[in-house]
Amino acid sequence: MQLTNFTDFGLRALIFLASLPKDELTSITIVTETFDVSRNHMVKIINKLGQEGYVKTVRGKNGGICLGKPAHQIIIGDVIRSIEPLQVVNCAPEFCHITSACRLKSALAKAKQAFLDELDNYSIQDMLTDNSELLILLQRV
Template identity: 65%
Template sequence: MQLTSFTDYGLRALIYMASLPEGQLTSISEVTEVYGVSRNHMVKIINQLSRAGLVTAMRGKNGGIRLGKPAETILLGNVVRELEPLALVNCSAEFCHITPACRLKQVLHTAVEHFLDELNQYTLADMVKDNSQLYKLLLVE
């Protein structure tokens, strides 16, 4: 299974925000600069993260973005569940004529659930806590 770039950069954006001092605002432009991703792509990602309550976005002169909840409460599997289209195969009757008898869909569903359960063993805080190398790479003071 390979995550989409949307989910990949969503996780990276959250890691960046989690590496900042708690409550500190950043900007979409700053995140795009750190990771070298298109601003339009990041705007869509931040909007989705905001709708999920994982990011708080504030408009205006002193606006910006920051984590919407403490990093210790953000489970990685739940982030992936919010961002990733998790249908591994197209089981619609129009696409696959064995759908009524196929058992593959359930096996793949179970595999995805195990994958997400494993990711949920880790929080966003686990990704940044005591990670001095990360702070150096992100140039966070």
Template identity: 60%
Template sequence: MQLTSFSDFAFRALLFLGDLPEGELTSITRVTEQYGVSRNHMVKVINKLGHAGFVTTVRGKNGGIRLAKPAEQIILGEVVRALEPMQLVDCSEPACNITSACRLKGVFRQALEAFLAELDKHTLADMLADNSELIAMFQLDTPA
């Protein structure tokens, strides 16, 4: 399975936010500059992450974004479920005229379940723990 760029950007944003000191806010601009991605696209990503309960946005002069819950509580499989269409192939008619006899849809469903089950074993905190190389790339000691 290949995740969309939307999920890719979401995971990048979550990693960056997950390394912020607890309670600290940052800006979408800072996240986009870190990764060199489109600000407009990242705004949509952060909005979706906010609606899904992974990110909190604070409006105003001293506003910004941060994780809505601890990184230990952000399960990778839940993020994928919130952002990705969970259908690997379109087995509906008229898109496919062999749906009633095809066994592939069952295999694809099992494969997707196995993929998500593996992601469910890992949290955002797991991706950040003992990952000094990634943390150094974020250069969080630079002014916002």
């Protein structure tokens, strides 16, 4: 299963924000530069993560972004469920004429569930714990 770039960069942004000292604000520009992604794309990602409660946005002169909840409470499987379009294949009868007899859709549904069940075992904090190399790459040591 391949995640969209939207979800990929969303997870990276959450990891970056989790690497900051508690409640420290940063800017979308800094996150954008860290991962070399377009600012417009990152604005959309941060907006969606904010709507889901994973990111807190503060407007104004001293504004910025930070995690919306503690990193250990941000479960990766939940993040993916909330921002990733999880339809593996299009089984609509108008799209596929074998849908009524197809066993593939059931197998793919089970595989998708196993994928998410595994990611439910990890939080954003787990990505940082005892990972000094990552903190160095994020320039947070």
